[in-house]
Amino acid sequence: MKHVLKLLSLLVVISALWIGLLQASIIPQSHTWLLPIYFVVSLGCYGLLMVGVGLMRFPTCPQEALLLQQDIAEAKDFLKQKGVDVGSD
Amino acid sequence: MDAAKNKYSIIVPTYNERLNIALIVYLIFKHLRDVDFEIIVVDDGSPDGTQEIVKQLQKLYGEDRILLRPRAKKLGLGTAYIHGLKYASGNFVVIMDADLSHHPKYFPSFIKKQLETGASIVTGTRYVTGGGVHGWNLMRKLTSRGANVLAQTLLWPGVSDLTGSFRLYKKSVLEDVISSCVSKGYVFQMEMIVRASRKGYHIEEVPITFVDRVFGSSKLGGSEIVEYLKGLIYLMITT
Numbered sequence: 001m002k003h004v005l006k007l008l009s010l011l012v013v014i015s016a017l018w019i020g021l022l023q024a025s026i027i028p029q030s031h032t033w034l035l036p037i038y039f040v041v042s043l044g045c046y047g048l049l050m051v052g053v054g055l056m057r058f059p060t061c062p063q064e065a066l067l068l069q070q071d072i073a074e075a076k077d078f079l080k081q082k083g084v085d086v087g088s089d
Numbered sequence: 090m091d092a093a094k095n096k097y098s099i100i101v102p103t104y105n106e107r108l109n110i111a112l113i114v115y116l117i118f119k120h121l122r123d124v125d126f127e128i129i130v131v132d133d134g135s136p137d138g139t140q141e142i143v144k145q146l147q148k149l150y151g152e153d154r155i156l157l158r159p160r161a162k163k164l165g166l167g168t169a170y171i172h173g174l175k176y177a178s179g180n181f182v183v184i185m186d187a188d189l190s191h192h193p194k195y196f197p198s199f200i201k202k203q204l205e206t207g208a209s210i211v212t213g214t215r216y217v218t219g220g221g222v223h224g225w226n227l228m229r230k231l232t233s234r235g236a237n238v239l240a241q242t243l244l245w246p247g248v249s250d251l252t253g254s255f256r257l258y259k260k261s262v263l264e265d266v267i268s269s270c271v272s273k274g275y276v277f278q279m280e281m282i283v284r285a286s287r288k289g290y291h292i293e294e295v296p297i298t299f300v301d302r303v304f305g306s307s308k309l310g311g312s313e314i315v316e317y318l319k320g321l322i323y324l325m326i327t328t
Contacts, residue, residue: 051234078115
């Protein structure tokens with residue numbers, strides 16, 4: 001099943017639940033009508049939270065740049081010795 | 090699977106990587122001492138003499154270890170892999186970038202992970218502990234993180250790093266997945282891993298570090314964002 005269809009079926013199930021709630025009146029109607037808005041807003045907030053947390057915890061590796069420079073120097077030395085042209089690009 | 094009988098074909102597409110290709114070859118040989126492998130350089134007619142350098146490397150390391158399989162002009166990444174695959178004699182294929190953002194020192198961890206788990210695909214991820222990125226400013230990290238959260242929410246891909254292109258595939262799996270992919274650029278990398286995930290292939294991840302030395306010369310502008318969104322929608326509809 002194509003992914004978009006999976007998402008749409010999920011949406012259909014959630015909508016069915018919502019309509020069911022509207023008809024069953026377990027929660028006062030005025031609240032039930034607003035549930036989709038709460039849902040969308042929560043989803044948006046969750047997304048923003050995930051972005052923020054991910055940004056804060058974004059893994060960086062400053063030491064890798066240094067290690068890379070060392071590797072490059074080592075490689076250039078070896079290759080120059082063996083006759084490979086490692087002049088600047 | 091008998092580990093001793095495994096051969097790894099490393100496909101490296103190049104365009105104007107005269108210096109980097111030599112450095113990468115040296116580093117691959119340094120980090121894969123007891124492994125049977127070959128390097129397939131798919132050069133798209135680089136005007137800077139990349140192919141001459143590869144020929145020098147062939148003299149040094151052997152033409153059976155370094156295969157030069159060029160093409161006439163810049164024809165795109167996906168077709169470069171397909172082209173390289175034709176000459177791959179290994180039962181595993183590794184794809185990587187030629188600009189040294191991917192470091193060959195991670196090869197042993199890719200191979201180890203695959204042997205331990207029997208996975209069909211091992212993909213490098215920059216976004217977990219043990220991995221990381223260097224050379225990105227805050228804005229770039231923000232767009233990367235935002236793009237990733239959006240993709241995770243919309244696609245449920247099963248991997249943490251969708252646009253990464255440092256991967257180890259079983260050769261048969263790569264052949265199967267690549268035949269159904271049509272996108273270009275980094276969306277192509279996303280399409281590969283999402284299709285593989287949908288087909289039920291066992292995918293494992295290993296942390297890798299990514300040193301971006303070209304960022305700054307390539308801005309992430311509005312058109313890239315639009316391309317990305319179009320790619321997400323395309324993948325939602327077709328996978």
